[in-house]
Amino acid sequence: MSDEQTTEPQNLVKQGSILSVLTLASRVLGLMREMVKAALLGTTPLSDAFTVAFMVPNLFRRLFAEGSISVAFIPTFKGYLIEGDTSKTQTFLSSFITALTVLVTTVVILGIIASPWIIPFFGLTELDETILLTRIMFPYLALISFAALLQGILNSHHIFIPTGLAPILLNITVIGCSYLLTPLMANPARAMAVGVMIGGTLQVLIQVPGVLRKGHRFGYTGLKQAFTNPGTRTVFRLVGPTIIGMAAYQLNDLVSTALAGNAGPGVVSSLQYSLRLQELILGVFAVSLGTVLLPDLAGQAKRNQWGEFNRRLVMAIDIIALITIPITFFSLIQGEYIIRLLFQSRSFDESSVALTKEAFTFHMLGLFFIALNRILAPAFYAQSNSKSPTIAGVFSFFINMILAALLVGPMKGGGVALALSIASGVNTVLLFIFMRRTPQIDMGHIVGSSVRYTGKLLAFSALASIPVYFVSPALYRLFAGKGRLISYGIPLTLTTILFGVTGLILLWISRDALLKMVTQRLNQRLGKHGAPH
Template sequence: MADDNAPMPSPTPERAGQNGNSRGASLVKQGSILSLLTLGSRIAGLVREMVKAALLGTSPLSDAFSVAFMIPNLFRRLFAEGSIAVAFIPTFKGYLIEDNKEKTKDFLSSFITLLTFLVTLVVLLGIALTPLLVPIFSLKELNETILLTQIMFPFLALISFAAFLQGILNSHSIFAPSGFAPIVLNVVIILCSYGLSPLLGNPARAMAVGVLIGGTLQCLIQWPAVYRLGYRISFSSMKKAFTNPGTRTVLRLVGPTIVGMAAYQLNDLVSTALAGRAGPGVVSSLQYSLRLQELFLGIFAVSIGTVLLPDLAGYAKKGQWAEYNQRLITAMDIIALITIPVTIFSLQQGEVIIRLLFQANSFNEESVALTKNAFTYHIVGLFFIAINRILAPAFYAQSDSKSPTLAGILSFFVNMILAALLVGPMKGGGVALALTLASMVNTVFLLLFLRRNPQVAVGRAVASALGYTTKLAVFSGLAVLPLVWLSPRLLSIFQGRGRLIGYGMPLLINTLVFGVIGAALLVLSKDKQALYIAKSLKRRF
């Protein structure tokens, strides 16, 4: 890859076509590094949920922890992922291209001062207002939910600082420390769940303390890498923080996003409140289902989106639209290659996956049924959620935060209406289906809005994605057909040999059969993106 700090002429379309393979391989290579770490984080997060399932199941106490952890995470999307992705990285990338160290230092000092002021204010207000907010969820463990929420609210500040450090590293194409940090968070929560439970009265409180300790370590792990880059970040005066040109740019970009983020957070709040009224365990089952979905998203979608944003921002600022378009098309195709097979396989093997991962102790047959109901409808939306993770950075790279905000608001209304209509007859499955359909609507609007920039080849990207998605759906359907006959027979053969063998061996064999057939079909069709990934893995191993 070319140095993003060096000026480069815009390539001709012919050159872009000739270099397409190297760009795709580069994206896969960068994405694969972060994907391995993100996958490790998702696995650790899944183990965390397995521990939670074993200790709390879908009990009222489990619902209490789920809601308490969700509330500070709502604001996290605004101060961490939201502000960093939407505004900080594109702005910081501009300073790197300008290569003025003094201006860059002033911007970083001003930004961290502004971030510290805002998150501290929100954390203090959040802790004070928690007793007024929690009752809307209609949970049985009201007092415990309030306590857990107040314990975990400072996590917002910790994760915001961690995201700031991640933004600096990602802008320099350094992804390993940021990818490793969430693994530490999940491991600490797991250790605290068992180690602190006897001291704190219940596992939920122990996990809440683990969230704070893990969040602190997320910051500390990334700091040495930032220090090695030569950054010595200090605080500035509040006046300087608000008047710095860079922070003004950030505030201008984040401004429209606040509306969209507010809609998104209200979306989560209302959906969770509806789920809370649908019966005990529904909130927790939705969280277990989402954890599985996030595991699959972590295989590539989150990583590709993280790697993509700094690259697209650099191309957009330099006017390298041929590079920009090819990068975006390659990312969308890779997302399809991952999510379509995973979706079809998971629809067939969903119950086996849930029983293998969660069914123990407090996680009973009712818990399995509730989680499977939610997972069936969540997993159908995997492709659209993953594509949205790719399309949003395409706007942020152009310093356009208004378009994805508007798309988010429109999808929010769709989600709210559908969730209210479907939660009654379908319980948790209705809330999950509403999210899937709203994600689909969000994708459509993002593509429509992206067309407004004539430099972006939206038509070519959509045509490529539709054709490739159709091909993958057909291949995945062919690969899953043998499992319809094989899976019940394998479950019968391994029945009564414990959860790990009884469900693990059938799932492993089914995965191998599905994978071999799918890979054979891709090889026979000489699939371009699969070849990129294979070559990248071959070079690494």
């Protein structure tokens, strides 16, 4: 029996908790990275140049990294682990890394060559600088692709700590290079670009020891063997349907960014700052849950353990609702002050605050749906079904693109953000509809439970927002003019406590099942540590 079969649920919970803590650290550091960028670049044309230059290689990241690994590699590799044939597993890994290297290297070379023809579509004033920055950072695509492959191997073994540490190294490196290399380079954007490349290298290296400890030794093979290996062909077959979806996604992202770039200076950067705040929440909870869930759901689907599959999926959806819905309400009330506390300094002036607030308001409306999509998609990938999420993604991305084109004129960055939120909601509805096609999944129970719990949280969050809404003006007047950290930090802390305590009281009164479960586990842990030896 393999170690995957004998992994205890408690250990998975522990790994998931550790990953959440590491992801929280990574997202906080990512936010600090954006704070450094805001301080050095603000929403200037040079900031837009770095944002677009870093975005271009990341457009292909979903296809070669997160996309192919989550959609196809993990379910396929999981099958090899369950089969238990070490030789076949190693041959598959060697073949896949060879094929991945050839494809990614080709895209990187073409991207570097084609940059002067791609970048002008974004309508930026710093055209030459954006092309240079793009060429510096395009090889990051190769680094993050290999890092994702190693992550997929480790996650399949239920090892998540290196996965959490890798982006921490990236953020620390970019922050450090921003300050250490800026005096040595023409501008801070170039220093940050060098930091991205060094950080990407560290993301690969941090995961190598864990893969070696699991006994995996693989290298490169001949091209014919690489592309004809049964495992590699299975991965390509599973990825195949997603290529259309990924192409639509990348086209949508390109068009949205081009629309934002032509809407005025600073709009592209303001959207990026807003998305960074949103990703702080998504990364800690939705991505962590999805990362832990996928290899586990894949194993349950292959063993026909559908009862446990359904139970874990329902719990994951409820956890996402419990986290994202209250945060959405609080952010809509306190969004401006959050932005001022985190970003307002030096180059980030009042116009930057206004631009970012507008984008942030409309981005937060879609937080619940975006988080939910990152939980629902792994449920399909675990069954080696990449077609359904692809169809849902293509449809929603076209809606996003059409709405962004219609709304960017009257609403600028806010219109682009609102289009994303609406399209994310459509994507969620489609995923639920497609999930009904799997008879083993109890959709009646899942949808009914989710709707009831979401409705309760909407009501509780609205009630918890009332005291915050009325107390906030007095608090900000009381601490005004005492420096950014005090003027905004203390009132935000107090209103967060007020909102959280009110919400917890409402959950306690309603005897919320998740709150009860968390309380019981805390009591058990405290009792265990406090018991006499």
